[in-house]
Amino acid sequence: MISELKNIQTIRAASRLMVRELGFMNQNLATTDYPPSAVHSMLEVDAHGSMTAAQLVQILGLEKSSVSRMLAKLVKAGELEETPSAEDARTKLLSLTGKGRETVRNINTYADERVAAALGKLDPFTQDTVSQGLSSYASALKASRENGEGIVRNSVNIVTGYHPGMIGRITEMHGSYYAREHHFGSFFERKVAAGLVDFSDRLDKPCNQIWLAMVNDRVVGSVAIDGEDLGNNEAHLRWFILDDGCRGSGVGRKLIAEAMKFCDEQKFTSVQLWTFNKLKAARRLYESFGFELSKEWEGDQWGSTITEQQFTRKSR
Template sequence: MQEQNQIEGIRKFNRFYANLLGKIDQEIYSPAFPLTEARVLSEIEAQKGATATEIREKLGIDRGHMSRIVQKFEEDHLIVRQQSVKDKRQYGLLLTPDGQTVHNELVQKATKGVSKLVDPLEPPRLNELTAAMTKIQQLLSNSKQKSAPVTIRPYGPGDLGFIAHLHGTLYAESYQFSELFEYYVLKGLTEFMANHEGGELWIAEVDGEIAGSIAIAKSDDDTAQLRWFILAERFQGLGIGKRLMDTAMAFCKEQQYRHVFLWTVNILETARYLYSNYGFRVTEQKPNSDWTPSEVLEERWDADLAVEHANA
């Protein structure tokens, strides 16, 4: 009986959430570009080079319907087919520049729709909401991905370029950051590579695939800066971010730093929630209009480790 009540509770939440998102979808999509087509376009962007069959099976779309969508996208010059290097019989799907433009417009509309939805929430309530969503995603994530081995290791040859690429693509797709942000990240990484005394950068790998990174850079003898904390979207919600944070904070204690700070932006709610769990607090804010179409707030967060050292 208890299990039946739990199942009904899940179904009730599903009905509520589907109705909630449906209201957003009505404002974003139109008969000329319905939701299913938007989902296919997003998957083509996310799974660059995936075949039509792979995308169809992931989204649960009828074979005939998928075929018509692909044909329409090709006629509208939104996608191109590219022959697989592994199997000459297979063709992956890629967005054209026009397709990328359409995808970016849909992302912007979706972002505005969600922002409008959560705008009445105070920051603590919004933190609770995003944390709950992260937990749901973590619990219901693909079991194979969850069981894949996760490795945290120091960076090696080629890693820093990939981390800059990951920042550039993820922030552009999710938050419409410009290429200036990737330049900012790459510049900092090259400076770190030239001199990282008192610091370290770690790479998280899932089953041998790079999932994200985190770094500690020395600011002075007592102070360190936490930098380049990022996770690819497909690996978020699996607890990897916490492992990276644990690694970085343990390093700070080993190096006997008494203070740690970081810079972030106010729109990264999940990361901000995680920082607060590690004792970081916002100490400074300043507007930034260099990276995004609309102004964001850069935030400095600080954590004091002096008390822990005193008690050690």
């Protein structure tokens, strides 16, 4: 709850700052003589080619009377024109005039320059994060206003095999999560990285495979099956991790399902995994796929003394 409250406060503060910095507190916006609602209306009309006042009311989320007055002023100013709809003469379509198209070009030039200048202050990775995060957050706000059900998520693709940057990204996710939640240190992170380097050199073997959950070409989850290191035709499930934003989304279940399907196809006699007793959500997921606790002991293979566990899934 503390983390959720912190996110709420951070987002609200950032939203207020954006409103001020983008000029929405002013009476006019983007080098025009028009208020934000009028500027947004012209941008929407430009994006759609033509549209009705009713459609604008729905998009802008404003009162019908307010939109009608604002559109009347834009028509009078020569920015918009009204024409009867070919399907229903009683319905009027709004479209940009020549003057309106020039106004929109100026608005877009001004806005593009502002965004480009801001992005120029950020590194490329953060630029992508901002782009993806703002898009998702805006969609979630819209869904909330429209009382939409479910959770707005970016499309997640599950891919196999080596992907550039995956060793560093999987190590990063492990290091960040386990340091924050369980106080693991550099010993653990080094061990993850070294294991991934060794495993990546063996991915050409048919008994080895890795699955990556990808969002916009960014790794947000992983799991691997190492069919070599245990011997005796046993598979080793390794490096199961999810980005913070993916937990509870079902992505983890998809990754494990793919890995178990692979193990069944390869006809391993069993699948083994090593974990520890604090990862309760992961344990429930493992058990739902037929894993059973086979051994428990006090150990320090991850750099600190914890109650380690071994889970086993027998062949199907």
